[in-house]
Amino acid sequence: MADALLHIENVRAGYGDAVVIDDIGFSLGEGESLAVLGRNGMGKTTLILTLMGQTNLVAGRMSMRGVRFERSPSNARVAMGLGWAPQERGIFASLTVEENLAVAARAGHWNAARTFELFPSLAERRRNFGNQLSGGEQQMLAIARALMTNPALLLLDEPLEGLAPIIVEEMTRTIRKLAAEGVGFILVEQHTQLALGLTRQAIILERGRIVFKGASQELIDDPSVLVRYVGLRGERGLVPAAPR
Ligand SMILES: Nc1ncnc2c1ncn2[C@@H]1O[C@H](COP(=O)(O)OP(=O)(O)OP(=O)(O)O)[C@@H](O)[C@H]1O
Ligand SMILES: [Mg+2]
Known part of the structure; x- marks a missing residue:
């Protein structure tokens, strides 16, 4: 097996x-x-x-x-x-959505473009800071960030x-x-x-x-x-x- x-x-x-x-x-x-x-x-x-x-x-x-x-x-x-999206989300408040994704990036299928495709509402907020996001957007970002680790x-x-x-x-x-x-x-x-x-x-x-x-x-x-x-x-x- x-x-x-x-x-x-x-x-x-x-x-x-x-x-x-x-x-x-x-x-x-x-x-x-x-x-x-x-x-x-x-x-x-x-x-x-x-x-x-x-x-x-x-x-x-x-x-x-x-x-x-x-x-x-x-x-x-x-x-x-292992790609972890924590319960408390762990978004960096003073980084933008794009920057939050960039710090997690590892080479592979999932990059910023692909995660934005998966979460279109996050794409619209790409230049907003972590602390400017709604709860739902923060959760999407937490998952998107976990995906960025491929x-x-x-x-x-x-x-x-x-x-x-x-x-x-x-x-x-x-x-x-x-x-x-x-x-x-x-x-x-x-x-x-x-x-x-x-x-x-x-x-x-x-x-x-x-x-x-x-x-x-x-x-x-x-x-x-x-x-x-x-x-x-x-x-x-x-x-x-x-x-x-
Ligand atoms: N940092 C910690 N130090 C000591 N005990 C903790 C700590 N974190 C959690 N616990 C205890 O461990 C037990 C399990 O907590 P855990 O957070 O794993 O539960 P959970 O099933 O995720 O609950 P929830 O649905 O509320 O998120 C609880 O009794 C909690 O009080
Ligand atoms: Mg829990």
Whole structure:
């Protein structure tokens, strides 16, 4: 079997002495997508930060295309193909949109012209400073910047959080387009139904552990696991069977 694009196993990590995620393991192939679901504080961002080398890794292995990276610094992980769009977006306020993109650039398919094609509204704001952007534009810029690193796998941490419904729709279309182009991604989301519609695989985290791992479609077909662990927050069209 060919090496997975990303393979992690028995990962235990946290902050200082506090262990936040434990016994985490999954594999993703080239161009595949994974939804990471779970309520607030369950360890979703900690998992992403751990992939990027920003937490205290206590145990576990992580590899990309067969190359171990759990002891590598963050910049080496970017070079290996992890493209991170952080939950708090991390836009440089005093740089323009173009400059924000330029500082992230690594050679490859994705350049400023291609990312502007993908995010036309960002193209119109190319000479605006980071602190002049709306929340939606900042989120687009965060993803565009991750793309500029020409990743094999995008890490999207709640890209739809706090966005107006019309922007959520636009962003959803964009993520679908990226998937169709073969860009693999891990999508952390509280918009559960949207996330399941965009991904092939899903995991649910509960207090830092995986309580579901399987096909996204499984959770769409039988939402009982979702209702139990994620609840109905922010959902439309997900109605649990009423207890009788
Ligand atoms: N820098 C930190 N130092 C110590 N504990 C932290 C730190 N960041 C997060 N935690 C704790 O780790 C746990 C998991 O947090 P995490 O941010 O991974 O959750 P999350 O699932 O991403 O939540 P949300 O949906 O609100 O973004 C929480 O109990 C949180 O308080
Ligand atoms: Mg988070």
